Amino acid sequence: MLTFHNPLHHLHAGRHEMYRGRLVSCHEVPGRLDHVLAELQRRPLGPLREPGEVAPAVLQRIHSGRYLDFLAGAWDEWVALDPANAGVDALPSVWPVRGFRADVLPDNFAARMGLFSFDAGTPLVAGTWAAARAGAACAVDAAQALLRREARSAFALTRPPGHHAGADFFGGYCFLNNAALAAQALRDGGLARVAVLDVDYHHGNGTQSIFYERDDVLTVSLHGDPRTEYPFYLGHADERGAGAGEGFNLNLPLPRGTDFTRWREALARGLQAVGDFGAHALVVSLGVDTFEGDPISSFALQSADYLTVGRDIAGLRLPTLFVFEGGYAVAEVGVNAVNVLEGFERNVA
Secondary structure (H helix, E strand, O other), X not given: OEEEEOOOHHHOOOOEEEEOOEEEEOOOOOHHHHHHHHHHHHOOOOOEEOOOOOOHHHHOOOXXXXXXXXXXXXXXXXXXXXXXXXXXXXXXXXXXXXXXXXXXXXXXXXXXXXXXXXXXXXXXXXXXXXXXXXXXXXXXXXXXXXXXXXXXXXXEEOOOXXXXXXXXXXXXXXXXXXXXXXXXXXXXXXXXXXXXXXXXXXXXXXXXXXXXXXXXXXXXXXXXXXXXXXXXXXXXXXXXXXXXXXXXXXXXXXXXXXXXXXXXXXXXHHHHHHHHHOOOEEEEEEXXXXXXXXXXXXXXXXXXXXXXXXXXXHOOOOOEEEEEOOOOOHHHHHHXXXXXXXXXXXXXX
């Protein structure tokens, strides 16, 4: 397995997020990636590389130009409003809701930040854009390695994560959708059908929205029931796609407290859907916040279960690209993530 890791990830280190009505320390921290990288060095699965640069045109295959322009200049604008802002994370405070216009780009910075976001829990800091862009490069370079048949499996080890980011919005700690960029790179490289399997505790609302009307990328997500779990407003079982994409989106919501036996049954349904789709490659949004000790999630998987998860995914016998997403039990995140990868590598043909 070839791993591309983000050398700039530490530049994105938010101080606070809004959680349940108060400012708290961020759950999404640089130590998450550091623990995974340390575990990969302890249990090597293949070469470790740093990515190259990602071209703006590649980002525009998934994200809108005005959204990318906002992210690229947001921190400078924030500080220009007041030099004291250099010591304060930027968080949105106002959002357009039903009946409000989104086609006119406001001049006001706070209004534009709200236009391009969906929560107040995703701080933007001085290094966010550099870290997110390098993370996107990890995902795209990993896809290119698969296309060149340099490796049959790859891992984009990066943060901030990506699966909550849509074509023109950020949230859920995510700014650029790394899994979607990887899937698009595989499509642009000539693969006719690509599947995205999201095993994070939280629904990949950004990934779903990006591909919802397409029939060339199947999206499958196992996640906490959106009636009770973040991000709440997408991820229901009746969301099957629209237009050309009808039938190419599969959501498998599960209740709080789901154990591995029940979770694995849902995984089997998702893997069957990928097989029936006839995918030529698989992108896995690898969140390990399904772990029983995760502080912001409520499933009950144990560390040893992740070896089985990797083995089950390997059963598809597809070129596979894993993209690191959530997992906030920081001390255990390295073991859990690498267990998935090791389980996969032990069992792939």
